[in-house]
Amino acid sequence: MDTTVLVTIVYCFFAGIFVAPPTEFVSAGITIQNLLSGWLGSEDFNFIYYHIKRTSATVIAHSFIPLGYYLSLGLFAPEQTLFSLDQVEAGWLLFLVISLLLPGLSCICVLYWHRKKWDYHPLARQLSLLGDANSTWRSVASSINVEFRRVDKFTSGTPSRLVAVTDSWIIKTSTYSVNVAHQNDIHLSLSDSEEHALSYQNQMAVQYLNIQVSPVESGLKPFSIRLNSLELGDLKEKLQAPIRNARNIVIHQSLSDRFLQAFTETIQQNSVFIPPPEMELEQCIGCMQKPSNVKLQRVCDAPPDDLPQPTGAAPACVQCFCRPMWCLECMGKWFASRQDQLRPDTWLSGKSPCPTCRATFCLLDVCKILGRD
Template identity: 35%
Template sequence: MMFPQEFILFSAFYLLGAFFIVVPPHEIRAAGFSIEYLFCNYLGNEMRDFVGYQIRRTSLNILIHSLLPIGYYFSGVLCTDYFYKYLTETAVFYWAAYVSCSLLIALYGVICFVKYSVRCHALHPLAISLRHQAAGSTSHSESSLSLNTAASASASSRNPGSSNNSSSQNRQGRGRNNSTGISWTLAANAVNAEMLQERDKFCSGPHNCRIFVTSNWLMQASIYTVNIVHKSDIHLVLTAKQELDFTTESRFAEEWVTVEVHSINGTVKPFHIRLRSQEYHELRERLSAPVVNARNIVLKQSISERFVAAFKAGLAENDKFLTYSSSGRRCATLVDQCIGCNVNLSDVKLVKGCSVPDCGNCFCRPMWCAVCLSKWFSARQDQNNPQVWLEGHAPCPTCRTKFCIADVSFIDDPVLNSDE
C-alpha cells in the first residue's frame, strides 16, 4: 500500500501537531497554543478553584485528545487528494477499520466529557475520590477538613466572585450526598483554600505531571488524572531511581526518583510521583510521612550539598584564623550565632590569603557559618557551570568586598559570646 508524497508530508505535520497538543513543550505553551490557554475562559483560574480547574482540564483533555485520531482522517480527506485518486480496494478495508476504531475512541471521549460535566462534576473520578475520603476519614482528618472548610469560607468572604460558586456547589453536593454525611465539595473547598492562601506550598514536576504539597494535602495533576490525598493518611515507598545525563531543562546529569504513594484509606488507589532527587528531600520534609526503602536505593547528594562539602574541604586546606590576647597568647575567639541559619556558631572569617588583585581585605567580624557562607557563595556563581564554582568569587555579605575560597579561614577556637 503506497502513499503519495503529499499525503506522507501531511501525515508528518499532523502527527507533529498532535504531539504538541498532547504534550506541548515550553515554547508552545509560552506562545499561547496550549489547551489551557485556548480554553482559559472555560477552565477558570487554577489557584482560586484548583479542584474544579483540574476536573475541567482533565475532562477537556480526554475530549480533545480522543478526537485527534478521527480528525486525522477527516483532515486527510479535506487537505489531500489521496482518498480520491490513490485509494485501493485493500486500503479501503484498513481505512474502514481505522475510522471505526477512531469513532469509538471519539465516542468514548464525548461520553466521558458529558458524564464528568453533569451534576456539577459529581461523577468525575476526582470528585468520587474526595467524597470517599471525606466520608471515610479518621477523626483527625475530619477535624482538618472542618478547619480548612472554615478557612475556605473566610477566603470566599474575601473573594465574593468565588463564594457564589462554592456555596452553590456545597448545597448541590449536600443534596446528593446525604448518606455520606460530608460531600466532596467540602474537601474540594479545603484544598482550594490552601492552594489560594499558602504562598510557600511545594510545587514540582514537569507541566504534564505536576506535584503540589500544602499544609494538609498532597496532589498530583497529570494529563488525564488528578490524585489528591490527605498527608496524615499516606506513607511513601521509594521504588526506583534513574540517572539522566541530559534533560531539556538542564545540561547536567540529574537523578530522578520514583515514589509510590499509599493511603490508609482503602478507596484511594496507590499512585506514583516522579521528581528530582534534590526535590525528593524537600518533599520528605514537607510530608513528614514514613518512607519505605525496601530496595535500599542510594540517592546522590544534590549539587548544593556536594558543593558545601567541597567548600568545607577547601577551607580545611587554608590556615586557621587565630586570636591573640593583649599579652600575645592565643585565646578563644568570641563569636555570635550565624545570622544566616541562627543555629550554628559563626566559625569562619574572611582573611585575604590569595594573590588575586580583585580580592580585597575584609574587616567584618565573623557572622557566618561555613555552610551558610558556602550557600551564599554558590548562589552568586554561574548556575549553568557548577564545575567552576570553586574557582569563582563572591562579595562579602556585609561589606561587599570580593573574596575567593582561599580567603576564607576556619576560626581555630570559636566560643559563643554570652555578653548581651
C-alpha cells in the same frame, strides 16, 4: 515520498505536540490549558475545579485526533478518495466509524461526569473517599483549594504534569487524571531512579527519582511521583512522612544539601552547650518551624583578636553573646551563603559572621544545645 505517508508523519508530529507539549510550547501557550484558560478559571485559586475541567476538556479534545487525521488525509491525499464514501476502502471506512464514535463516547462520558455539578467526575469520587463521614467531596476540595493558594507549598512540573505537596495533601496531576492523598495516610518509598547524561535545560547530568505514594486507609490506588533529585530537599521539607529507600538508591543531592549534611555531621562531634535553667528557647527565627537548637560559642583555639594576625588570614573567631535563635539547618544555610560559592571544597574550613551580631565563628564554634534536637 508517498503523500499518505507524508501527511501521516506531519499529522503525528502535530498530534504529538498537542498531546504532550514540550516545555517550549507550554510557555508559548499552545496547550489546552492556555487555549481554554477563560473557562478553566484559575489553578491557583480553584485548584480542584480547574483540574476537573481540564481533564474533561482534554478527554474531549484528544478524542478528535483520529477524525482530524482522516480529514487531513482526505484533504491532502485526494488519491485515497476518503471523502467519497462509496469509493473508499473498507479499512478506511471502519477507521472513519471509530473516529466518529470516539468524540461521541467521550462527550457522553464527560456529560456523565458533569451530572450534579461534577459529582460523578473520577476526581470528585476520589475526594469523597478522603473526607470523614460528615464531609462531602466539596468540603475536601475546598480544603485542598485553600492550602494550594498558600505560597509555601512544594510544586514541580507544568499544570498537566504537576506534583504538589501542601501542608496536608500530596497531589499529582496527569493528562487525564489527578491523584490526591492525605499526608497522614501514606507510605512513601523510593521505587527507582533514572539518570540522564544531559538535560536539554542546563547541560548537566540529571537524576530523576520515582517515589511511590501508597495510601494506607483510604483505599485509594497507589500512584508514583517523579521529580529531579535536586528537588528532593525541598520536597522533604514539606512532607510529614519519611521516604523509605529500601533499595538503597544513591541520590544525587544538590550542593547545598550535600554541604548541609556534612555541616550537620561535623556539628554532632562538637562540644555541646548546656543552657542555664532560666533560659527560654524559642522557635528558630529563620524558618519559624523548628526550635532553636544551636549556640555559637568560641571554642576553637584560634589566636585571640589582640595578637597580630598574619596578613591575608581569615578574621579570628570572636565570642558571640547572642541567645540561641537559630536551628542547625538555618545556621548551615547561612554559613554556606557566606562562603566562596565557586570553591565548595573550602566551605567546611571557612568562617562566617554570626547572623545576628556579626561575630566571626567557624564550624568548631557551633554547639548543639543539650536536650534540643
